[in-house]
Amino acid sequence: MAQRVLVVDDEKLIVKGIRFSLEQDGMEVDCAYDGEEGLELARQNQYDMVLLDVMLPKMTGFEVCQQIREFSNVPIVMLTAKGEDMDKILGLEYGADDYITKPFNILEVKARIKAIMRRTNRKSAKKEESKVVERGDMRLDCEGRRVYIKDKEINLTAKEFELLELLIKNPGKVYGRENLLKLVWGSDYPGDVRTVDVHIRRLREKIEEVPGEPAYVRTKWGVGYYFA
Numbered sequence: 001m002a003q004r005v006l007v008v009d010d011e012k013l014i015v016k017g018i019r020f021s022l023e024q025d026g027m028e029v030d031c032a033y034d035g036e037e038g039l040e041l042a043r044q045n046q047y048d049m050v051l052l053d054v055m056l057p058k059m060t061g062f063e064v065c066q067q068i069r070e071f072s073n074v075p076i077v078m079l080t081a082k083g084e085d086m087d088k089i090l091g092l093e094y095g096a097d098d099y100i101t102k103p104f105n106i107l108e109v110k111a112r113i114k115a116i117m118r119r120t121n122r123k124s125a126k127k128e129e130s131k132v133v134e135r136g137d138m139r140l141d142c143e144g145r146r147v148y149i150k151d152k153e154i155n156l157t158a159k160e161f162e163l164l165e166l167l168i169k170n171p172g173k174v175y176g177r178e179n180l181l182k183l184v185w186g187s188d189y190p191g192d193v194r195t196v197d198v199h200i201r202r203l204r205e206k207i208e209e210v211p212g213e214p215a216y217v218r219t220k221w222g223v224g225y226y227f228a
Helices: 012-024 035-044 061-068 085-093 106-125 158-168 177-185 194-207
Strands: 004-008 028-032 049-053 076-080 098-101 132-135 138-141 146-149 152-154 217-220 224-227
Touching: 004 012, 004 035, 012 028, 012 106, 028 035, 035 049, 035 061, 049 061, 049 106, 061 076, 076 106, 098 106, 132 158, 138 158, 158 177, 158 194, 158 224, 177 194, 177 224, 194 217
Parallel strands: 004 028, 004 049, 049 076, 076 098
Antiparallel strands: 132 138, 138 146, 146 152, 217 224
16 A cells, blocks of 8 residues: 655645655655645545644644644654754654754655654554553553553653653663664654653653652663653
8 A cells, every 4th residue: 555645835846846756656645735734634534644844824833743643643754944953852842753954855855754654664563562561550552552540541642652662661771862762763863862851851741740750750860761
């Protein structure tokens, strides 16, 4: 079955170029030119990847990304004309998996898309040794990719879930930030270790009663993070 990609960008020449290039590789491509249209297509269809511009009419790319995360774990790559690190970090905080800064080379875009799809497919094909992991009040449904604390479901982004899954399956093992970046985001991910810190902070805000005094995901100062 052909892989299906949604491209959301108000610059029609960019959309046309991406669409042509991806279709040359046998992918199906849907296009939207504002945030509301992109969000509606994401709700109506199943995609293997979403390319999402930050600066969009009607809704920003960050808003669209955040709302998609409420119902889907589809990989999202943000397209941004801004080069500042904080903009990139902010995009990742909203649940994006990666970012590409404009102007970009279409070959770079295709390579990034294929790398993320390969990782996603490997994770989908991999058989989980344990379908459900329980640690104290926390229950992790690995197959359904859901997390419960005291039987209340906690809504995590794809990367937050993958971080928690890695840590909870290896309790007590301390992972350095660079190691987590490689294991969860992949060795070809261009971001830096601040990405890990941002996601750990967001994860703690969701799963910890007191995020500043975490009971689950703890810090080994100067070394890394571990699941207690």
